[in-house]
Amino acid sequence: MAARVTTLAFLGVEARPVEVEVQLTAGEQKFVLVGLGDKAVAESRERVRAAFAGLGLAMPGRRIICNLAPADLPKEGSHYDLPIALAVMAAMGVIPPDALEGWAAMGELSLDGRITASAGALPAAVAAGALGLGLICPEASGPEAAWSGSTPILAPPSLVALVNHFRGTQALSPPEPGALTEGAPAPDLREVRGQETARRALEIAAAGGHNLLLTGPPGAGKSMMAARLPGLLPPLSAAELLETSMVHSVAGLIARGELTRARPFRAPHHSATMAALTGGGARIRPGEASLAHNGVLFLDELPEFSAQALDSLRQPLETGEITVARAAGHVRYPARFQLVAAQNPCKCGKGGEGRGACGRAPRCQVDYRARVSGPFLDRIDLHVEVPAVRA
Numbered sequence: 001m002a003a004r005v006t007t008l009a010f011l012g013v014e015a016r017p018v019e020v021e022v023q024l025t026a027g028e029q030k031f032v033l034v035g036l037g038d039k040a041v042a043e044s045r046e047r048v049r050a051a052f053a054g055l056g057l058a059m060p061g062r063r064i065i066c067n068l069a070p071a072d073l074p075k076e077g078s079h080y081d082l083p084i085a086l087a088v089m090a091a092m093g094v095i096p097p098d099a100l101e102g103w104a105a106m107g108e109l110s111l112d113g114r115i116t117a118s119a120g121a122l123p124a125a126v127a128a129g130a131l132g133l134g135l136i137c138p139e140a141s142g143p144e145a146a147w148s149g150s151t152p153i154l155a156p157p158s159l160v161a162l163v164n165h166f167r168g169t170q171a172l173s174p175p176e177p178g179a180l181t182e183g184a185p186a187p188d189l190r191e192v193r194g195q196e197t198a199r200r201a202l203e204i205a206a207a208g209g210h211n212l213l214l215t216g217p218p219g220a221g222k223s224m225m226a227a228r229l230p231g232l233l234p235p236l237s238a239a240e241l242l243e244t245s246m247v248h249s250v251a252g253l254i255a256r257g258e259l260t261r262a263r264p265f266r267a268p269h270h271s272a273t274m275a276a277l278t279g280g281g282a283r284i285r286p287g288e289a290s291l292a293h294n295g296v297l298f299l300d301e302l303p304e305f306s307a308q309a310l311d312s313l314r315q316p317l318e319t320g321e322i323t324v325a326r327a328a329g330h331v332r333y334p335a336r337f338q339l340v341a342a343q344n345p346c347k348c349g350k351g352g353e354g355r356g357a358c359g360r361a362p363r364c365q366v367d368y369r370a371r372v373s374g375p376f377l378d379r380i381d382l383h384v385e386v387p388a389v390r391a
Helices: 044-054 082-093 120-128 138-147 159-167 194-207 220-225 238-250 276-277 307-311 313-318 363-369 374-378
Strands: 003-013 014-026 031-034 063-069 101-107 134-136 212-215 297-298 321-326 329-334 339-343 380-386
Touching: 003 082, 003 329, 014 031, 014 082, 014 120, 031 044, 063 082, 082 101, 082 134, 082 159, 101 120, 101 297, 101 380, 120 134, 120 138, 120 238, 138 238, 194 212, 194 380, 212 220, 220 297, 220 339, 238 329, 307 374, 313 321
Parallel strands: 003 101, 031 063, 101 134, 212 339, 212 380, 297 339
Antiparallel strands: 003 014, 014 063, 321 329
């Protein structure tokens, strides 16, 4: 017996179709999984076996060969559990052979047969709809997947509920999209007293989408003003909302299917690595620059970031996207953000003037600011001095 189920592999925010092919053959009773899967995919055999046992369903006493095609495309993540289990059940005759036609599936299985949430439900639903398929996803991911529009969605809580649906004994209702919120109230620029020049520069940056660098001593209000920039920006448009939500979906940041029209505001610590800013890691997750897509990326203590990490942002500041190149392939993430950076005049903080001035000025200031490369600073449109404020 043989069966086939469609699922999806994620390359950035792009979801590519993958065929899960299962064949039951004569020979030693063994579950063989092939197709260039990572450790999480290889472990799906045990999760599927345990989920079947939780349903009181025995694995067939034959050799099970499961192929994830195309075989040269790397497969990562635990969302292959559900399509593998469905393909095995179809090959066993538990599910009618034609029941899975027209559907793609994704989801992680727990040991008792429940289907738990997986990241990437929204881009998976969009890709399935483009292929003319519906999407079977976990119940917790259903409200998120429903935002894809006209794509049919099935969101079962467990394997047994899905089997009953296909057998016609317990129909599943399509999920409703999650709530669309305006987000938490953004900090108000009216709370900033003084600093008229910096406030005016912030308004100009908001109006023109300019990158901004604030330079001043500690306590001058640089971080306070940067945090108030999103409150000056308009809410996300419908197209921007979909783009931003797809990145956040891949990163697993959407809870209960709730989308927000508030602009993203990301403020990574200055110890962040290049991979943390631009994306990367074993599974090439989106970095802070992509999570700030259509929003604001705030880099406080700018010269304290590593030179390599800052220079890695030069290309996305120009092109609005990041391409992470690996030996196994290239992954593209959108990264069209507005950069706001803040720095002290020198390492000591105060600079060369006023009370508590640096005793090594101006050499300390020159050395400190030289940590940031000229080509990076050239991509920042507005450079504003923020003086200390008296009580």
